[in-house]
Amino acid sequence: MKKYNLAFRFRIYPNKEQSNIINATFGCTRLVYNKFLAQRKELYESQKKSVTYNTQAKELPSLKNELLFLKEVDSIALQQSLKNLDTAYKNFFQKRADFPKFKSKKSSRKSYNTVSTNGNIRIEGNSIKLPKLGLVKIKLHRAIPQNYIIKSATISREPNGAFYVSVLTEFVADIVPVPSDNNIVGLDFSMKELFVSSENQRADYPRFFRKLEAKLAKAGRELSRKVKFSSNWNKAKLKVAKIHQSIKNSRKDFLHKLSRELVTKYNAIIIEDLNMKGMSGALNFGKSVSDNGWGMFALMLQYKAMFCGKQVIKVDKWFPSSKTCSICGNIKTELALSERVYRCEECNSEIDRDLNASINIREAGRSLLAY
Structure with a gap:
């Protein structure tokens, strides 16, 4: 038996209040990403030193006390923004990508990621429970099997204004190879x-x-x-x-x-x-x-x-x-x-x-x- 991951993408229909929270989260995660990217660049250029994810994660609570509006959005999404920055740096140093760029407010597609803990992300009827948003109406065009464990969710907004959620799941299966048999x-x-x-x-x-x-x-x-x-x-x-x-x-x-x-x-x-x-x-x-x-x-x-x-x-x-x-x-x-x-x-x-x-x-x- 082996573990596999599979993502399910659905259209969601947040109300006005939920849409405002989602849009605010886009802005807050972008702010955190850009602020700590600037810190990393400045430290390296001035002292030739590098900053680890753990060091910056410890600074996040003090930033939230300084900028109180950061407390109004999903705290896990802010942490994930820092992890994304750390991943971007690793990809650059391992020559898999260009140097990380600052995120623009004018970007046509916006998204943030949050992690499932203690059932804070779950499907309930025709709605999905998401952190800070509560129950959001969802178009379930396909069912997620009950034995699939929800690991995380990525909420995004397309350029046409439509909102989507991509639910990452984990499941255990024994996939038996099918012989080619000249087919x-x-x-x-x-x-x-x-x-x-x-x-x-x-x-x-x-x-x-x-x-x-x-x-x-x-x-x-x-x-x-x-x-x-x-x-x-x-x-x-x-x-x-x-x-x-x-x-x-x-x-x-x-x-x-x-x-x-x-x-x-x-x-x-x-x-x-x-x-x-x-x-x-x-x-x-x-x-x-x-x-x-x-x-x-x-x-x-x-x-x-x-x-x-x-x-x-x-x-x-x-x-x-x-x-x-x-x-x-x-x-x-x-x-x-x-x-x-x-x-x-x-x-x-x-x-x-x-x-x-x-x-x-x-x-x-x-x-x-x-x-």
Whole structure:
């Protein structure tokens, strides 16, 4: 038996008083983060000394006595803000991230994290109990199993004004690996269709951003004509945010359903380990790459497969999947992006370029399977 973590994200509908407390908590956690980040920077620049999390945590009570409004919000959220700062420093020194930056009040998405202690976070009917907020109305689109232990909650506000809570749970399970039994599929990334599988399945991605691009551009032009921070500017800004949120929600819904379908159908899924950021810059396909959300899709496949005892294998991004003939194994030296049909000079075969690549990806990943 092994412990696993799984997060559940729900829309919440706080009343006016609860919304004010949430917004105040955003501000207080930002203040604590920025104040102690400034302290760390100043101490290092003046004395070349470092400050530990424990040292700063001991200073938090005196700061709360100095700034009494900090006592009006969740104390655990303030402590978590300090822990986030400590994590940011560790990530920087271990070369996993850039140097920590000060948090801006103008940031479009705001959030804070709080930890579950003595049942202070729990689901009660159609509401969720949260520290300092009491019972908040929640949209429970899926149930949290009773044997799952709530560990923490992250409350966030999207640019369109909608509030969400992400509930992190812990559970114990014995996930039995499912043998592949040749029930394997290869997926070749496609800019237009998201992927083409080795069984010639095409995702037919709806391209949500492209569908609303004209509407988004019009809303953006309307926003640019408004006086900044005026009432009409705020209304126009909200309109733009709602369009972005609609695109985001539609994309996530489509990818969740598609990844679940694939994980249910196959015992092993082989994909390429692609650098999407580099690809979008090098090929000038930034909008198209961001629109189909391949990185998010790959992540969904991985964690859903893990919980089902199945495998998602990534083959090297430099593997010549498109240039290799899936029938005879001949490798072309040159293959233009415009050539959508693969023609092999050795065996005279013709096959759809993406289908050919997906078959090669499947066979390359077959040897990497763990069981």
